[in-house]
Amino acid sequence: MFLSKFQNIKIKDFIRTLNPLWFMLPALFLMGLWTYWPLIKTVFYSFMEWNMLPSSTPEMVGFENYLRLFDHPDFGKALVNTLWYIIGMLPFAVIIPLILAIVTENMNTKAKNIYRTLFFLPMIMPPVTVAIIWRWLFHPSVGVINQALMGLGLIDQGINFLGSEPTALFSILLIAGWKMIGFSTLMFSAALTGVDKSYYEAADLDRTSKLRQTLTITLPLISPMVIYMIMLSILFTAQWTFVYINVLTLGGPASATTNVYYLMYVYGIKNFNAGMGSAAAILFFVLFGIIAIMINQINKRFAFYDN
Amino acid sequence: MISSIKQIPKHALLILLCAFAIFPLYWMVISSLKPLGEIFTPSMFPSAPTLENYTYAVNNVPIFRLTLNTLIIASVQTVAQLVSAVMAAYALTRWEFKGRGLIFTIFSLTWLVPMQAIMIPNYITITSLGLRNTMLGVILPFTASTFAILSLYSALKSFPKALIEAAVMDKLSEFSILTRIVLPNIKPAMVSLGILLFIHGWNEYLWAMLVNTRIDQAPIQIGLQQFLSLERNEWGALMAAATLSSIPIIALYLALQKMIINSFVKWGIK
Numbered sequence: 001m002f003l004s005k006f007q008n009i010k011i012k013d014f015i016r017t018l019n020p021l022w023f024m025l026p027a028l029f030l031m032g033l034w035t036y037w038p039l040i041k042t043v044f045y046s047f048m049e050w051n052m053l054p055s056s057t058p059e060m061v062g063f064e065n066y067l068r069l070f071d072h073p074d075f076g077k078a079l080v081n082t083l084w085y086i087i088g089m090l091p092f093a094v095i096i097p098l099i100l101a102i103v104t105e106n107m108n109t110k111a112k113n114i115y116r117t118l119f120f121l122p123m124i125m126p127p128v129t130v131a132i133i134w135r136w137l138f139h140p141s142v143g144v145i146n147q148a149l150m151g152l153g154l155i156d157q158g159i160n161f162l163g164s165e166p167t168a169l170f171s172i173l174l175i176a177g178w179k180m181i182g183f184s185t186l187m188f189s190a191a192l193t194g195v196d197k198s199y200y201e202a203a204d205l206d207r208t209s210k211l212r213q214t215l216t217i218t219l220p221l222i223s224p225m226v227i228y229m230i231m232l233s234i235l236f237t238a239q240w241t242f243v244y245i246n247v248l249t250l251g252g253p254a255s256a257t258t259n260v261y262y263l264m265y266v267y268g269i270k271n272f273n274a275g276m277g278s279a280a281a282i283l284f285f286v287l288f289g290i291i292a293i294m295i296n297q298i299n300k301r302f303a304f305y306d307n
Numbered sequence: 308m309i310s311s312i313k314q315i316p317k318h319a320l321l322i323l324l325c326a327f328a329i330f331p332l333y334w335m336v337i338s339s340l341k342p343l344g345e346i347f348t349p350s351m352f353p354s355a356p357t358l359e360n361y362t363y364a365v366n367n368v369p370i371f372r373l374t375l376n377t378l379i380i381a382s383v384q385t386v387a388q389l390v391s392a393v394m395a396a397y398a399l400t401r402w403e404f405k406g407r408g409l410i411f412t413i414f415s416l417t418w419l420v421p422m423q424a425i426m427i428p429n430y431i432t433i434t435s436l437g438l439r440n441t442m443l444g445v446i447l448p449f450t451a452s453t454f455a456i457l458s459l460y461s462a463l464k465s466f467p468k469a470l471i472e473a474a475v476m477d478k479l480s481e482f483s484i485l486t487r488i489v490l491p492n493i494k495p496a497m498v499s500l501g502i503l504l505f506i507h508g509w510n511e512y513l514w515a516m517l518v519n520t521r522i523d524q525a526p527i528q529i530g531l532q533q534f535l536s537l538e539r540n541e542w543g544a545l546m547a548a549a550t551l552s553s554i555p556i557i558a559l560y561l562a563l564q565k566m567i568i569n570s571f572v573k574w575g576i577k
């Protein structure tokens with residue numbers, strides 16, 4: 001009975017029902033091969049001890065790598081620094097751009113476009129090029145920033161921005177923020193263009209002050225974008241700063257600029273410790289994943305959508 | 308009159324931001340043109356502009372080779388990502404099928420997987436394929452992009468169903484429908500997304516640094532970093548190399564700035 005039923009289906013129809021599969025096959029195959037399969041292998045390696053040499057074989061150690069992470073002196077430092085990076089990114093990715101976008105909203109298009117073209121430029125710059133430029137700007141004795149500060153009489157002797165403890169993390173953050181600020185302003189401007197102008201006309205009739213209008217009309221209406229930019233900062237700041245850390249400070253001085261993504265790289269690639277590197281990677285993949293889901297829920301529940 | 312006075316603080320604010328955005332790039336170019344005797348002074352213009360830094364940089368870093376490598380890597384990646392994405396996005400919007408939601412989730416979730424979480428296995432794979440220090444080794448892990456799939460999904464969702472149904476009546480194969488009916492109509496979206504993917508490809512760093520450091524195969528970011536580690540204090544030459552490395556991408560930006568800005572606004576970033 002089964003066979004006859006099977007024969008009734010024309011082969012052509014059968015192939016057609018698989019149409020979606022054929023079209024998705026390249027993307028599914030490539031993502032399976034280069035993202036999901038390696039992710040599974042990373043989970044596997046996180047329970048192994050292995051120095052990545054072809055001559056050695058991975059050895060099962062259970063949760064040892066995860067436990068060792070918490071004992072590692074740099075781990076806590078990387079965690080705290082990551083938090084500082086995220087908090088420090090918020091002014092560049094959210095607060096300043098939000099103010100700029102609101103203030104410039106009613107400017108004429110021509111002026112707006114010129115400003116946009118210019119302040120967006122950092123976003124497209126290659127990161128190593130950016131690192132080299134800022135290394136020169138931050139030069140401890142002859143860098144233009146130090147020369148300007150000395151010229152203004154604010155300091156007597158050059159600050160070693162990237163080489164001393166309190167300033168290094170801030171300097172890395174400033175570089176990443178410099179890249180981000182134009183992009184964020186643009187995203188908020190785009191969100192503002194979508195706001196229905198009749199709300200403001202009604203508010204003007206009620207003689208509501210401009211500040212109050214911003215707080216009670218503008219902000220709620222663009223809250224989805226605000227939450228989206230906050231989410232981007234939380235999830236990706238530690239990844240965005242990676243290249244500057246690797247080119248400029250190597251995590252130093254004394255782990256002052258390291259973060260969780262840089263730590264994964266140090267464990268896995270520099271120290272040939274596949275187990276520790278993988279354990280850190282899985283730990284933070286799960287952690288950031290949970291954060292992303294939580295923000296998504298917050299967005300669904302609290303963000304205000306104008307229908 | 309009153310309204311233009313009111314505008315002054317706004318413009319001042321924006322000019323300040325522009326200065327913050329542009330000054331580092333200005334300083335890069337100016338420093339690269341300064342002769343050795345002037346490089347350590349904070350002069351805003353070089354008194355006697357010279358190209359000696361550029362000669363030094365070009366003689367010590369194969370800038371043109373590196374730029375060509377980057378161009379090849381970024382272009383091949385972009386084309387592969389666009390092709391795999393448009394096919395997947397077409398399938399997801401064309402048919403209602405079992406497991407569609409699941410597959411959508413599978414695609415979306417990769418957005419959360421950072422390179423650092425998969426670099427060790429991929430590094431081992433590329434090494435065992437003998438592809439270390441080749442452009443292909445840099446390209447392969449970036450041949451499919453979630454970002455591209457989701458972007459094209461939203462572009463195709465609003466594609467008029469009537470056009471596709473008319474093509475089905477004409478007995479066109481699904482592949483022909485995609486290439487002859489759909490693609491010509493979403494060309495603007497494909498181009499603007501392609502530009503973004505190209506910029507991402509051009510600026511990719513971590514993966515290239517891991518698998519490809521041989522100067523005749525490496526992208527320019529890697530060559531630049533090697534030059535930095537060799538010539539830590541040749542500031543003029545470093546600035547010249549930095550300038551040369553960013554000229555192609557800045558030229559692309561200035562030529563298509565409106566389009567590039569709009570595509571960033573439309574698609575966001577990875």
